Amino acid sequence: xxxNEHWWKQSVVYQIYPRSFMDSNGDGIGxxxxxxxxxxxxxxxxxxxxxxSPVYDSPNDDNGYDIRDYQAIMNEFGTMADFDNMxxxxxxxxxxxxxxxxxxxxxxxxxxxxxxxxxxDTPYRDYYIWRSLPNxxxxxxxxxxWEYDTTTNEYYLHIFSKKQPDLNWENPKLxxxxxxxxxxxxxxxxxxxxMDVINFISKHPELPDGSKDKEQQYGDGxxxxxxxxxxHEFLHEMNQEVLSKYPVMTVGEMPGASPDDAILYTxxxxxxxNMIFTFEHMDLDSAPGGKWNLKPLYLPDLKExxxxxxxxxxxxxxxxxxxxxxxxxxxVSRFGDxxxxxxxxxxxxxTCLHFMQGTPYIYQGEEIGMTNVKFDSLxxxxxxxxxxxYHERKSLGYSHEEIMTSIYTKGRDNAxxxxxxxxxxxxxxxxxxxxxxxNQRYKEINVKAALEDPxxxxxxxxxxxxxxxxxxxxxxxxxxxxxxxxxxxFAYERKWNDDHLIVLCNFSHSEVSIExxxxxxxxxxxxxxxxxxxxxxxxxxxxxxxxxLRK
Ligand code: TEU
Ligand code: CA
Numbered sequence: 354x355x356x357n358e359h360w361w362k363q364s365v366v367y368q369i370y371p372r373s374f375m376d377s378n379g380d381g382i383g384x385x386x387x388x389x390x391x392x393x394x395x396x397x398x399x400x401x402x403x404x405x406s407p408v409y410d411s412p413n414d415d416n417g418y419d420i421r422d423y424q425a426i427m428n429e430f431g432t433m434a435d436f437d438n439m440x441x442x443x444x445x446x447x448x449x450x451x452x453x454x455x456x457x458x459x460x461x462x463x464x465x466x467x468x469x470x471x472x473x474d475t476p477y478r479d480y481y482i483w484r485s486l487p488n489x490x491x492x493x494x495x496x497x498x499w500e501y502d503t504t505t506n507e508y509y510l511h512i513f514s515k516k517q518p519d520l521n522w523e524n525p526k527l528x529x530x531x532x533x534x535x536x537x538x539x540x541x542x543x544x545x546x547x548m549d550v551i552n553f554i555s556k557h558p559e560l561p562d563g564s565k566d567k568e569q570q571y572g573d574g575x576x577x578x579x580x581x582x583x584x585h586e587f588l589h590e591m592n593q594e595v596l597s598k599y600p601v602m603t604v605g606e607m608p609g610a611s612p613d614d615a616i617l618y619t620x621x622x623x624x625x626x627n628m629i630f631t632f633e634h635m636d637l638d639s640a641p642g643g644k645w646n647l648k649p650l651y652l653p654d655l656k657e658x659x660x661x662x663x664x665x666x667x668x669x670x671x672x673x674x675x676x677x678x679x680x681x682x683x684x685v686s687r688f689g690d691x692x693x694x695x696x697x698x699x700x701x702x703x704t705c706l707h708f709m710q711g712t713p714y715i716y717q718g719e720e721i722g723m724t725n726v727k728f729d730s731l732x733x734x735x736x737x738x739x740x741x742x743y744h745e746r747k748s749l750g751y752s753h754e755e756i757m758t759s760i761y762t763k764g765r766d767n768a769x770x771x772x773x774x775x776x777x778x779x780x781x782x783x784x785x786x787x788x789x790x791x792n793q794r795y796k797e798i799n800v801k802a803a804l805e806d807p808x809x810x811x812x813x814x815x816x817x818x819x820x821x822x823x824x825x826x827x828x829x830x831x832x833x834x835x836x837x838x839x840x841x842x843f844a845y846e847r848k849w850n851d852d853h854l855i856v857l858c859n860f861s862h863s864e865v866s867i868e869x870x871x872x873x874x875x876x877x878x879x880x881x882x883x884x885x886x887x888x889x890x891x892x893x894x895x896x897x898x899x900x901x902l903r904k
Contacts, residue, residue: 361602364401370679376783385431399818402449414516419460449544458517482510489562491571495741522554545601552607555581579609588625606630612665619670628671645759663832672711682767686725694897700885701899705858707817720814721803725767726792736765775801826852853904859894
């Protein structure tokens with residue numbers, strides 16, 4: 354595969370959530386020296402890029418997504434010398450590193466905010482969004498999106514926690530400060546950024562009230578802070594002022610972005626970002642009212658949605674491909690079967706994603722089939738979003754059991770339990786007391802066991818990653834959904850020149866048969882590329898069976 358300026362199109366990215374990846378000094382918190390110890394493991398897996406969740410100085414109200422100093426390393430994670438050492442070790446292994454850029458908001462302990470809240474006359478006042486009266490927006494982390502400050506008798510906006518005040522991107526001075534900070538990291542030699550809720554940075558100038566029905570306490574501000582009027586201008590300015598000067602990749606996290614938005618964000622001729630994280634496929638098991646209101650996935654919805662994104666961006670932009678990250682429950686528990694068919698369904702889900710067009714993202718532990726967790730007590734949970742929701746829903750009369758069911762199913766701590774390295778105490782993550790409890794399935798689900806088992810999910814991921822390098826059709830080919838209305842099978846084909854792939858995924862715990870004659874005929878004629886059972890190729894797919902066939 355040719356290496357070119359669009360190297361990120363052929364790359365597979367591995368996300369590290371540093372707090373939970375590997376603890377090197379026994380304080381129960383993952384750290385940078387711990388990451389360095391595991392770089393050979395990532396090289397063995399075959400990933401090309403590491404996306405490092407925030408390691409900057411932070412009071413950890415939102416586990417590092419509340420930054421107090423963009424150019425200092427969080428003490429618990431180590432020092433700037435550790436960071437430089439890690440970057441050097443990553444590059445030595447011919448891997449790349451992208452950092453998490455969190456510039457929709459800072460921590461309320463950031464020097465800019467400390468100045469901004471001190472007086473209405475400070476030059477930093479307009480680095481943030483202050484109003485004499487709030488609108489009706491609610492925060493993503495429960496409660497109002499405005500906090501009253503007694504020093505200057507005004508309210509500041511915080512879409513997330515009250516310790517995460519939103520930055521005012523209308524202020525050109527603020528924007529220049531952000532670009533300078535980006536340059537500090539790029540001049541160190543990092544290879545790009547994942548940009549946190551970057552489509553929130555342009556807000557509707559009047560900040561109008563959001564719609565709400567009578568029983569809702571707060572309005573939905575998202576139409577006024579997502580994909581706002583100047584978002585493309587800001588992203589293009591960032592590109593021209595900083596990013597275009599370096600051979601880097603960028604991925605914008607964009608809740609609420611549609612395929613049409615994504616075409617504008619990722620069209621290479623517009624010089625904004627290379628790709629975006631969308632959320633549509635991650636909301637298909639949410640009932641009205643948001644993620645905590647549960648509904649089962651209806652497979653045709655998932656097929657239709659992913660097909661829509663594949664065809665919309667083909668030859669126009671570029672997709673990211675993900676099931677997991679530090680905000681999402683673990684996919685083998687969510688769309689697979691982590692009890693009876695954990696290995697088969699993890700492999701099937703990986704195949705379904707990795708044969709699509711786009712850059713695949715693997716979240717730590719996904720490659721060994723780590724599962725969701727159920728802590729007995731709320732005290733065992735750490736995530737501000739979860740804890741705030743619990744208390745808010747309790748006060749609204751929800752039962753403990755109902756709320757815990759939502760947490761077990763959709764809570765972000767499902768993804769944040771420590772990486773399971775072996776079957777020793779705490780899964781080999783720490784010799785101390787982990788900051789969050791380890792998932793007790795570490796005894797059977799861990800890296801050591803995976804590396805010793807040639808049929809493990811790990812080696813299956815390793816094969817998927819290498820196939821992307823061997824088969825141009827995966828990176829370049831067109832996408833067409835097959836068996837559109839089938840409620841158990843996700844089937845699609847890829848075409849590129851005279852190369853042709855068929856991908857079949859049984860998303861159910863039952864045997865299903867393929868009745869479609871043309872497809873059956875191709876299945877007989879084509880060669881098996883990869884599968885998670887000994888291929889029978891009889892037109893029957895066993896529970897969670899996946900098979901990829903090539904002409
Ligand atoms: O997440 C953006 C975001 O909207 C998430 O909060 C997500 O929608 C929600 O968590 C689903 O439950 C980014 C970061 O990935 C997240 O970890 C941060 O908490 C958030 O921004 C604020 O920085
Ligand atoms: Ca540590």
